[in-house]
Amino acid sequence: MTEHLCNSLGYSKQAYYKSLRADRGGEERERYVLSIVQDIRRDMPNLGVNKLWNMLGSNGLPVGRDWLYRLLHLHDLMIKQKKYRVITTDSRAWHRQFPNLVKGFRVTRPNQVWVSDITYLSTSAGFVYLSLVTDAYSRRITGWEVHPTLDSSGPVKALCRALATLPSNFSDKLVHHSDRGGQYCSSLYTGILKEHGIQVSVTQDGSPYDNGIAERVNGILKREWLNDMVLRDIDQARMQVERIIGIYNTRRPHMAIGLKVPDQAHRDKKELFARVMY
Numbered sequence: 001m002t003e004h005l006c007n008s009l010g011y012s013k014q015a016y017y018k019s020l021r022a023d024r025g026g027e028e029r030e031r032y033v034l035s036i037v038q039d040i041r042r043d044m045p046n047l048g049v050n051k052l053w054n055m056l057g058s059n060g061l062p063v064g065r066d067w068l069y070r071l072l073h074l075h076d077l078m079i080k081q082k083k084y085r086v087i088t089t090d091s092r093a094w095h096r097q098f099p100n101l102v103k104g105f106r107v108t109r110p111n112q113v114w115v116s117d118i119t120y121l122s123t124s125a126g127f128v129y130l131s132l133v134t135d136a137y138s139r140r141i142t143g144w145e146v147h148p149t150l151d152s153s154g155p156v157k158a159l160c161r162a163l164a165t166l167p168s169n170f171s172d173k174l175v176h177h178s179d180r181g182g183q184y185c186s187s188l189y190t191g192i193l194k195e196h197g198i199q200v201s202v203t204q205d206g207s208p209y210d211n212g213i214a215e216r217v218n219g220i221l222k223r224e225w226l227n228d229m230v231l232r233d234i235d236q237a238r239m240q241v242e243r244i245i246g247i248y249n250t251r252r253p254h255m256a257i258g259l260k261v262p263d264q265a266h267r268d269k270k271e272l273f274a275r276v277m278y
Contacts, residue, residue, distance in 0.1 A: 030071055033063060043247050046079050046224035054259050101201035102177045102277040107137045110266045116178040117214035123231040130241060131155040133162035134217045139254050140262035141245050146238045152186045159192060177201040179211045
């Protein structure tokens with residue numbers, strides 16, 4: 001694994017360990033680790049220190065966590081968090097027509113619970129919207145769509161992408177959970193779910209914690225990538241979102257799944273862990 005990481009970033013394992021032995025003052029070691037961190041952050045520019053530390057250690061490049069914190073702080077490479085808020089949920093059509101099926105629910109496998117949410121993206125041409133469908137167990141984004149308005153068409157396209165990832169013989173119980181937005185409670189959206197034998201679950205009181213997994217995944221994409229990008233228009237937003245979701249699903253370790261990447265957790269057939277939704 002050490003050779004794989006080093007070689008993929010243009011370094012040799014022997015050079016790394018030689019630098020540790022030869023460099024009494026630690027400057028060469030610091031330069032070496034900084035160069036690898038910067039290469040990782042070219043694709044994951046806002047990956048936090050804990051995940052960087054874990055990636056280095058699990059691939060055979062051991063460094064102390066406190067040492068890495070100090071090094072990144074010294075070189076102004078700590079992540080600065082920003083807060084953004086735009087309301088994307090319109091629950092005026094909500095009449096409690098669907099129950100909340102996931103409160104206290106124990107998730108033990110992929111494709112047992114999907115969670116959906118909408119967030120906004122800022123472009124030079126104005127706001128556009130990102131709809132995501134995420135597997136609650138593996139945190140894998142199974143469906144997505146960038147759309148110009150807040151009607152049901154964008155979420156429906158994201159849902160259709162997610163449905164296309166299911167095996168042709170899939171017959172297990174699957175619950176789809178969302179907030180009370182009119183997009184998700186529409187007859188079009190819920191009709192597609194029912195047609196595929198998927199149970200409809202909806203938050204009851206509007207608390208963001210009731211759809212926390214979906215909100216956190218939205219937040220990761222925005223904080224770690226999209227908020228720092230200058231997007232020209234919806235076409236460029238779609239292109240960047242597709243690229244970022246590919247990185248998120250296949251390369252970004254996730255604390256909630258034992259620092260695995262979502263694709264890896266989604267492929268595992270046996271139960272690795274179980275969690276209660278909230």
